[in-house]
Amino acid sequence: MxxxxxxxxxxxxxxxxxxxxxxxxxxxxxxxxxxxxxxxxxxxxxxxxxxxxxxxxxxxxxxxxxxxxxxxxxxxxxxxxxxxxxxxxxxxxxxxxxxxxxxxxxxxxxxxxxxxxxxxxxxxxxxxxxxxxxxxxxxxxxxxxxxxxxxxxxxxxxxxxETRLLSVAGTIGGCTPAFIAMMIEALADAAVKYGIPRATAYKMVSQAVAGTGRLQLATGTHPGAMKDAVCSPGGTTIRGVAELERAGMRSAFIRAIDAIEGK
The missing domain is CATH 3.40.50.720 (NAD(P)-binding Rossmann-like Domain)
Structure with a gap:
C-alpha cells in the first residue's frame, strides 16, 4: 500500500x-x-x-x-x-x-x-x-x-x-479550536464596539490569530518573547496584557483543560 x-x-x-x-x-x-x-x-x-x-x-x-x-x-x-x-x-x-x-x-x-x-x-x-x-x-x-x-x-x-498523554493531547488539539473561536468572537466584538464592520472584524482577528500561530511554528520563538516583542514600555499592548492578567486569562485556560481532564 x-x-x-x-x-x-x-x-x-x-x-x-x-x-x-x-x-x-x-x-x-x-x-x-x-x-x-x-x-x-x-x-x-x-x-x-x-x-x-x-x-x-x-x-x-x-x-x-x-x-x-x-x-x-x-x-x-x-x-x-x-x-x-x-x-x-x-x-x-x-x-x-x-x-x-x-x-x-x-x-x-x-x-x-x-x-x-x-x-x-x-x-x-x-x-x-x-x-x-x-x-x-x-x-x-x-x-x-x-x-x-x-x-x-x-x-x-x-x-x-505516549499513551498516557493521548487523552490530554486530544483535549488540547480538539478543544483549542473552540476556545480560540470564543477569543476571536470576543475580540471581534470589541472591534465592532469601536466601529469596525463585523465581517471585517472577524477577518482581521482571525488573520492575526493565524499569523501569530504560523510565526511561532516557523521560528520556534517562546510565546512570552513574542508577547514581549509587541509590548513597548508604557505602551498600549502592555496595558491590555495587564488587564488580561487581572482577569485571569491564563488560569482560565488552564482550568478549562483541568475541567475536561477531571483534575
Missing amino acids: DVTTVNIGFLGFGNMASAIADGWLAAGTMPAERLYACAKHYDALCERTAARGMHACETAEELVDAADIVVIAIKPYLIEGTLPALAPRLAGKVVVSVAAGWASEDYERVIPGVHHISTMPNTPVAVCEGLVALETAHTLTPEEHRLVEALFKPLGTVVEV
Missing part, C-alpha cells in the same frame, strides 16, 4: 471524519474516488458523500471490503459492539482510530491481531492547518506507520505522544 493507490473507508462520517476527508481533498493527496464512508443514516450520508464525489456504503461490511485503511470514526461507545464482528474482514487492513478515549490497548482487547493505531486529529485538518496526535503504541508495521504519517502530514502538524 502507498498514498497513490490506497483506498480509505470512514466507519462513521460525522464532523471529524468529514474534516479529514475535506483536508485530503483540499491537499490533493487523496482523490474522492478512493474515499468511502458508511454511517447510520444512509440517505443523509449519500448527500454528504455525493457533494464530495466519494462513495457511500450501506453496510460496515461493504465499507471494510472496499478499503485498505479503515478510519474508526463512530461514537466511542459503539466501538465495542461493532468491531469484533468485523475483525475477520479487518485482517490485512490498517485500522486508524480517531475515536476519543480509545488507545492501543483497547483495540487489542476488541480486535486482537488487527493492525491499528489511535490518533487524535482536530477539525482544522479540513483546511490543512490541523493538529494530529499519533499514539506511539500501535501494532502497525514500519511501512504501514510511514503510510499513516504520509497521509496525515498534508493536513497540518503531526506529533507523536
Whole structure:
C-alpha cells in the first residue's frame, strides 16, 4: 500500500471524519474516488458523500471490503459492539482510530491481531492547518506507520505522544479550536464596539490569530518573547496584557483543560 493507490473507508462520517476527508481533498493527496464512508443514516450520508464525489456504503461490511485503511470514526461507545464482528474482514487492513478515549490497548482487547493505531486529529485538518496526535503504541508495521504519517502530514502538524498523554493531547488539539473561536468572537466584538464592520472584524482577528500561530511554528520563538516583542514600555499592548492578567486569562485556560481532564 502507498498514498497513490490506497483506498480509505470512514466507519462513521460525522464532523471529524468529514474534516479529514475535506483536508485530503483540499491537499490533493487523496482523490474522492478512493474515499468511502458508511454511517447510520444512509440517505443523509449519500448527500454528504455525493457533494464530495466519494462513495457511500450501506453496510460496515461493504465499507471494510472496499478499503485498505479503515478510519474508526463512530461514537466511542459503539466501538465495542461493532468491531469484533468485523475483525475477520479487518485482517490485512490498517485500522486508524480517531475515536476519543480509545488507545492501543483497547483495540487489542476488541480486535486482537488487527493492525491499528489511535490518533487524535482536530477539525482544522479540513483546511490543512490541523493538529494530529499519533499514539506511539500501535501494532502497525514500519511501512504501514510511514503510510499513516504520509497521509496525515498534508493536513497540518503531526506529533507523536505516549499513551498516557493521548487523552490530554486530544483535549488540547480538539478543544483549542473552540476556545480560540470564543477569543476571536470576543475580540471581534470589541472591534465592532469601536466601529469596525463585523465581517471585517472577524477577518482581521482571525488573520492575526493565524499569523501569530504560523510565526511561532516557523521560528520556534517562546510565546512570552513574542508577547514581549509587541509590548513597548508604557505602551498600549502592555496595558491590555495587564488587564488580561487581572482577569485571569491564563488560569482560565488552564482550568478549562483541568475541567475536561477531571483534575
